Amino acid sequence: MSVAVAKAKSDLSGPYEREDLLNGCQAVAQGVRLADVDVIAAYPIRPYTEVMDALSKLIADGQFDAEYIIADSEHSQFEIVKHASSVNARAFGGSSGTGWMYGMEALVVTATDRLPPLFVVGNRALDDPGAFGVEHNDAMAIRDMGWLLCWVTTPQEALEHVLIGYRIAEDKRVRMPMGLAMDGAFLTHSQHMVKVPSVAAAKKFLPQYDLAERRLHPDNPISVAPQVNEDWVMELRRQNWEAAKRARGVIKEAYKEFNDVFGNRYSAPYYFDEFMTDDAEVVLIGIGTVAAPARTAVRRMREKGQKVGYVNLRWFRPFPTVELRESLSRFKAVGVVDRDFAHGSPDDCGILMHEVRSCLYPAKNRPAIVNFMGGLGGRDLSIADTQKMFEITQQAVKKDSMDGFITWIGLRE
Amino acid sequence: MIKRVEVNYRGIFQKNLGKKIGSDIVMIASRMGQRAFSNGRYSDSPERNGIPCKYFAFVSPDLPEEELEAECGAKLEIDEADVSVVLDDTMCKGVEPWGWHGIRPINERVVKDGCLLVVSKKKPEELLKFIGKKPYNYRIAILDGDASLAGLWVNKDDMTHERILGGIAAVDPAIISIEAVESYLMDKTKQKHRAEAARAAYESLRAEAKPPRVKTVTPNDGIDWPHKIPVLPKWFEMQEGAVVPAVKRGFEMGPRGQNRNPGFKRGTTKTQRPAVRFDLCTKCTLCWAECPDECFDPTTDGFYDIEYQYCVGCGKCAEVCPVKECIVMVDELQFEDDHSPWEHWKKDSKEYIAWVEGKKGKERVSYPVVTGKGRTVTQGEVMPEGKIVPVRKTEEVEV
Ligand code: SF4
Ligand code: SF4
Numbered sequence: 001m002s003v004a005v006a007k008a009k010s011d012l013s014g015p016y017e018r019e020d021l022l023n024g025c026q027a028v029a030q031g032v033r034l035a036d037v038d039v040i041a042a043y044p045i046r047p048y049t050e051v052m053d054a055l056s057k058l059i060a061d062g063q064f065d066a067e068y069i070i071a072d073s074e075h076s077q078f079e080i081v082k083h084a085s086s087v088n089a090r091a092f093g094g095s096s097g098t099g100w101m102y103g104m105e106a107l108v109v110t111a112t113d114r115l116p117p118l119f120v121v122g123n124r125a126l127d128d129p130g131a132f133g134v135e136h137n138d139a140m141a142i143r144d145m146g147w148l149l150c151w152v153t154t155p156q157e158a159l160e161h162v163l164i165g166y167r168i169a170e171d172k173r174v175r176m177p178m179g180l181a182m183d184g185a186f187l188t189h190s191q192h193m194v195k196v197p198s199v200a201a202a203k204k205f206l207p208q209y210d211l212a213e214r215r216l217h218p219d220n221p222i223s224v225a226p227q228v229n230e231d232w233v234m235e236l237r238r239q240n241w242e243a244a245k246r247a248r249g250v251i252k253e254a255y256k257e258f259n260d261v262f263g264n265r266y267s268a269p270y271y272f273d274e275f276m277t278d279d280a281e282v283v284l285i286g287i288g289t290v291a292a293p294a295r296t297a298v299r300r301m302r303e304k305g306q307k308v309g310y311v312n313l314r315w316f317r318p319f320p321t322v323e324l325r326e327s328l329s330r331f332k333a334v335g336v337v338d339r340d341f342a343h344g345s346p347d348d349c350g351i352l353m354h355e356v357r358s359c360l361y362p363a364k365n366r367p368a369i370v371n372f373m374g375g376l377g378g379r380d381l382s383i384a385d386t387q388k389m390f391e392i393t394q395q396a397v398k399k400d401s402m403d404g405f406i407t408w409i410g411l412r413e
Numbered sequence: 414m415i416k417r418v419e420v421n422y423r424g425i426f427q428k429n430l431g432k433k434i435g436s437d438i439v440m441i442a443s444r445m446g447q448r449a450f451s452n453g454r455y456s457d458s459p460e461r462n463g464i465p466c467k468y469f470a471f472v473s474p475d476l477p478e479e480e481l482e483a484e485c486g487a488k489l490e491i492d493e494a495d496v497s498v499v500l501d502d503t504m505c506k507g508v509e510p511w512g513w514h515g516i517r518p519i520n521e522r523v524v525k526d527g528c529l530l531v532v533s534k535k536k537p538e539e540l541l542k543f544i545g546k547k548p549y550n551y552r553i554a555i556l557d558g559d560a561s562l563a564g565l566w567v568n569k570d571d572m573t574h575e576r577i578l579g580g581i582a583a584v585d586p587a588i589i590s591i592e593a594v595e596s597y598l599m600d601k602t603k604q605k606h607r608a609e610a611a612r613a614a615y616e617s618l619r620a621e622a623k624p625p626r627v628k629t630v631t632p633n634d635g636i637d638w639p640h641k642i643p644v645l646p647k648w649f650e651m652q653e654g655a656v657v658p659a660v661k662r663g664f665e666m667g668p669r670g671q672n673r674n675p676g677f678k679r680g681t682t683k684t685q686r687p688a689v690r691f692d693l694c695t696k697c698t699l700c701w702a703e704c705p706d707e708c709f710d711p712t713t714d715g716f717y718d719i720e721y722q723y724c725v726g727c728g729k730c731a732e733v734c735p736v737k738e739c740i741v742m743v744d745e746l747q748f749e750d751d752h753s754p755w756e757h758w759k760k761d762s763k764e765y766i767a768w769v770e771g772k773k774g775k776e777r778v779s780y781p782v783v784t785g786k787g788r789t790v791t792q793g794e795v796m797p798e799g800k801i802v803p804v805r806k807t808e809e810v811e812v
Contacts, residue, residue, distance in 0.1 A: 114654030175654065214656050221659035228655070229511055230489055235648035236655055243653070 015201030015262045022194040024187040027155035028120050028180070029054035030194070031162025032092050033064040034202035035118075039084035039091045041069045043077040045099035046132055047122040047188040052094070074099045078106035081117045085110070085177075086224060088215040090166065091117040096184060097124030097131075100138045110177045111146035112240065113225055116169035116209070118162060118178040122188040123288070123339075125377040132184065133378015136287060136340040139181040140316075140351050146240040148247060149179040149317035153291045155194045158182055160258070160265065163197075163206050167254045170209050173246045179317075183339075185378060186289040197262065205261040248318050271320035273312040274327065276302060280309030282394050285328070286337035287313050287352060290374075290381045294337070297386040308390050313352070321359050328356070329363035335393030337386075339375045347371075348406065368396040374409030385409050415484055416472045416588045418581065419494040419522055421508065423560070423684065424455075424464035427500050429568040430561055431468035434498065434577050438470035441578070441589040441597045448478045454489055454510075463682040463725060465508035472588050494522040496585050498577055501560035502533035503684045503745040505543045507640060512677035516640035518545030525549040528584040528627075532556045532573065535746065537628040542749065545638035547630070554618050554627040556580045560684065572610040579611030583618035584627065591615045643676070668718045668753040670710050679706065680751070683726025685742040688769050691716055691758045692798050693739040700730035700740060710755075718755035721748070737802040738794060747772040763798075770795050 022030060028051050032040070042052035058064040067089075071077035074095050081093035095103065100121055110117065121139040125131040136151075143149060148169055152158045161180055169178035182188055216224060228236075248271075255270040275295045277283055284294055291312040301308050311327065313320075328334050336357075338350020345354060353371040360366050372389050375381040392407055418438055422431035435451035442449035451470040471485040485491065499505065499519055507516040520529050528551065531540060537553045544553075556576055563569035575598060582591040594615075595608040618626055652658070663672035687700075694716055701709035701717045708724045709717040726745065734740040758765040773793055796802065 112655060214652065214654050221662065222652075223657045223659055225655040226657055231513065231645055232651075232655075235646075235651055238648040239651070239653050 015197050015204075016195040017198035017201075018196050019193050020196050021191050022155050022159070022196075023050070023189050023191040024152075024155045024158045024182050025050035025122070025189070026054045026191075027159040027194050028094075028162055028182075029058055030196055031159040032066075033058050034159075034197055034199060035090065035092075035162055035166050035206055036203075037066050037092045038089035039067045039069065039081070041071050041077040041080035041084070041091070041093050043071045043074050043095070043099065045074070045096045045124075047124060047184040048094045048096040048099070048120065050188065051120055051122070055092075074103035075106055078103040078110065078119070081119070082106055082110040082113065082115055085115040085117040086113065086211070086214075086216045088209060088211045088217070090170075090209045092119070093117060094120035094122070096122040097138050098127050101126065101141060104141065107142055107147075107177070108145050109225065111142070112236065114146075114175045114214075114240070114243065115211075116166070116175050116177060118165045118169060118180060120162075121179055121181040122184045123181055124184045131377050133376075134184040134186055134288070134339065135376050135378070136181070136338075136351070139179055140340055142179055143317055143351075146176055146244060147179050147317055148174070148176050148315075149181065150315045151181045151183075151288045152314070153187065153289055153312060155187070155190070155192045158187065159194055159196070160262070163202055164254050164258055166209070167206050167257070168247065168250050170207075171247075171250045171254075172212070174243055174250050175211075175214075176240075176243055176247060181288075183288040190289075201261055205258055244318050248320065251315060251318075269320060269323040269327075271313070271315040271323060272327075273314065275310040275312070277309030277311065277327070277331075279307055281307040281332045282335070282390060282397065283309045283311055283328070283331050283333075284335045284337055284372075284386065284389055284393065285311040285313055285352070285356060286339070287316065288339060290337055290339065290386065293381055293383045294386040294389075296383050297390060300383070301387065301390060306390075306394075308394075316355075319355055319359065324356070325359050325363050328360060328367060329365045331367045333368040333370070333393045333397045334360075335370050335372060335389050335396070337372045337374060337381075337389065339381075341373065341376065347402075368393075368399065370396045370404065371406045372409050373406060379410045381410065414473060414475060414587075415481065416495045416585065417485065417491055417493060418470040418472075418496045418498065418588060419491060420468040420470070420498045420500065420577075421504050421519065422466055422468065422500045423504070423562065424466045424510075424682075425462045425565045426562040427560075428466070428565060429563065430500060430574060431466065433568065433574050435468040435470045437574070437578055437597070438472065438581070438589060440601075441593045442470075442472040444597055445590060445593045447472050447474050448476060448481050449473070450478070450482060450486065452486055461682070462727070463684065464679075465504050465510050465681055467510075474587075491522060493524045493527075495524055495527045496581055496588065497523050497527070497529050498581070499529065499531040499533075500573070500577075501562070501684055502531050502535060502540060503560075504681065505531065505540045506745065507543075507681050509678060509681045512674075513643050513645060514677075515642040516678070516681055517642065518638050520544055520547060520551065520635075523547065523551050526551060528552040528554055529630075530554045530556060530577070530580050530584055532558050532560055532577070534559060537630070539746070541630065541634050542636065543746070544635045546632060546635040548632055550632070551630050552584065552627050553630050554580065554584050556614055557617065557626070562684070572607065575607045575610040576614035579614035580618055582611070583615045666711055666713045668710055668712070668756055669720055671707070673707075673720070673723055678722045679725050680722045683724055683745050685726045685728065686721055686724055686745050686748060687719060687726075687728070687730050687740045688743045688772055689717075689719065689754055690739050690766065690769060690796065691755065692762060692766060693736050693796060693801055695736055695739075695801060697735060699733040699735065703729050703733045705729060712755055716755055718753050720753075721751040735804055737804045738796040739801075741773055741793065743772050743774075747774075766798060 081091045084091035125135040165178040336353040439449040449472040454467040509516045561573035731740040
């Protein structure tokens with residue numbers, strides 16, 4: 001039930017050394033500095049560009065020391081990050097939209113090679129037509145490739161999740177690449193006061209990166225990813241499958257450790273945040289910055305006595321199947337907010353809807369469920385919009401048909 | 414009932430030949446009213462120059478096509494073959510197409526009373542010196558001829574293909590009959606000599622043919638197979654992240670002094686091996702430097718021994734050696750083992766020279782396969798001990 005936002009104004013002492021005005025991109029850059037990243041590969045595309053700008057400024061200003069490589073494209077950028085990670089350098093990359101997609105080949109192999117660099121994705125609609133607004137399909141493209149993937153909703157969380165992300169990704173039991181996604185514009189370019197951890201606190205939380213027996217080094221002669229035939233691939237997939245499952249436990253551990261160092265910033269079950277759900281009958285679940293208008297709508301509707309709540313899904317991979325199933329099956333109806341699309345998929349739902357619905361299938365009590373397609377290409381998702389979604393979801397409780405199963409929000413019609 | 418044909422061919426050099434044989438079995442069996450299909454074990458990887466590869470054809474008089482496909486097409490490798498065709502007899506020494514596969518006997522898939530059909534100039538007895546024993550009787554049939562070697566994009570039209578079809582008709586008429594082979598070739602090509610080539614091959618393999626070319630192989634024939642088949646690790650026994658430990662580093666002077674990959678030797682790739690006359694060697698280092706598979710082990714007296722288990726027979730060393738007759742490529746079946754030639758020579762140099770010249774014989778292969786042309790055969794010359802004559806390469810290359 002806790003919400004990071006509610007605690008943002010606490011004392012500046014101990015693990016946090018100062019408060020800065022930072023947007024999401026700059027907050028990520030501060031996280032990269034505090035994680036003491038060794039190698040950064042960069043190639044511009046907005047809205048991610050400001051991350052690389054902020055990092056180069058930190059280095060130029062002498063506040064941070066790292067190898068900073070400007071690549072000739074995202075494909076090379078991601079390859080550099082992957083290779084740096086394989087020689088035991090903590091490595092960082094990032095991109096947005098079609099740039100992210102252009103480097104897809106490198107992103108896929110980073111996962112199969114089980115390397116743990118961190119990439120930030122400033123979510124952006126996939127061109128064509130040329131568009132800059134947020135949409136989640138770019139980051140979602142890696143969801144089944146063996147990546148860790150989470151969304152943050154504030155610059156504070158963005159900074160902290162660079163540290164948390166490396167902590168989980170580099171864990172011996174996991175060693176998977178980490179995708180840290182944040183809504184383009186609404187978070188990447190939204191400035192807030194951010195408490196910046198001290199170097200000592202960051203160090204205390206985040207252990208050294210050690211690839212150990214898999215470190216590519218002349219003293220440890222190995223081959224990484226040689227050509228294999230039908231005799232090997234299935235076993236490798238099984239290893240990735242296990243790692244993704246193990247990651248669920250490691251995520252929990254990481255948040256607990258983070259809380260130990262930084263005070264109780266996050267509460268169980270960590271993979272998602274629930275807001276005013278204790279006695280709720282109807283909830284919305286969504287990803288990213290839609291949390292703010294949705295939670296505000298909840299507060300206002302609660303004032304009128306309506307039992308509504310909001311679930312902010314933070315971790316998409318691994319998907320918190322058991323916890324979310326348990327949570328959502330308490331409600332009478334669930335409205336799933338998709339800031340993405342999956343054209344022609346079953347019932348033509350969005351991606352999040354497919355995942356939530358599939359997660360609920362084995363539940364004893366299956367709530368009524370409806371889907372909202374909204375905020376695509378950076379279109380507004382306002383308090384009024386989320387309020388409307390709550391109302392539609394409330395009606396779904398009584399409905400016994402697929403009528404009104406999907407509603408497009410904010411569409412000119 | 415299903416009849417299974419396996420075609421063992423040399424990667425790249427016989428790729429089109431293998432495929433053509435598979436295709437035509439399907440065409441001919443279909444004309445006979447049977448269901449048939451054909452498939453290959455590889456697309457390109459790991460098909461490399463000379464690597465032992467396989468093509469398959471399946472024929473059934475009674476199963477519907479989908480069932481035939483399900484029985485035979487859902488697996489990448491077959492479990493048994495009624496006829497195993499061997500398009501190059503040097504594969505009788507075993508086949509190792511890729512790493513962790515082990516060196517397998519050429520007759521591994523041949524069923525009881527089935528047939529190993531080999532293109533060869535050798536007699537069955539000579540081939541059985543290399544072939545593993547089977548617990549039951551089967552047949553070995555020799556289709557007289559040299560291996561037909563060409564290139565990736567070409568097919569050498571020397572009628573090996575037609576003759577193989579005739580051969581299959583002789584050893585297992587239930588797959589394709591000679592009449593159907595002949596009528597198919599005539600309809601397709603309108604060239605009588607192709608049908609005749611198939612018929613001649615067929616006649617040569619009939620029981621009453623003189624000399625007899627089909628021999629029944631009993632459980633006493635052949636050798637105890639010397640190579641182990643590796644057991645692949647379970648998923649949790651493998652390193653994560655597709656990581657493979659490198660070959661352990663290690664180097665000492667002398668035979669087999671350097672560590673090599675035990676999981677993939679690649680020696681079954683070769684049809685010829687380089688035979689060295691150490692008495693003619695000028696210690697120029699070129700063979701050692703140029704061998705793409707690092708088969709040469711430097712010795713304390715400045716020579717270069719060859720580790721034949723890892724030699725793929727590419728002929729590069731013979732090509733770069735600046736001394737006439739110093740390195741010559743010789744038919745792989747001349748050699749029964751992979752012992753160190755340098756040790757042999759050190760033990761008794763006169764005996765070694767006589768031995769190696771005996772292996773070379775009168776005719777010898779000059780250079781590796783020229784794409785589209787096959788091997789060239791040139792007349793060799795026995796050099797007296799220690800007579801060093803420089804090679805003038807330009808004269809030697811036959812185009
Ligand atoms: S033929 Fe010569 S160059 Fe080629 S692999 Fe064998 S030893 Fe090496
Ligand atoms: S290339 Fe010929 S002469 Fe030179 S070292 Fe090798 S065997 Fe001797």
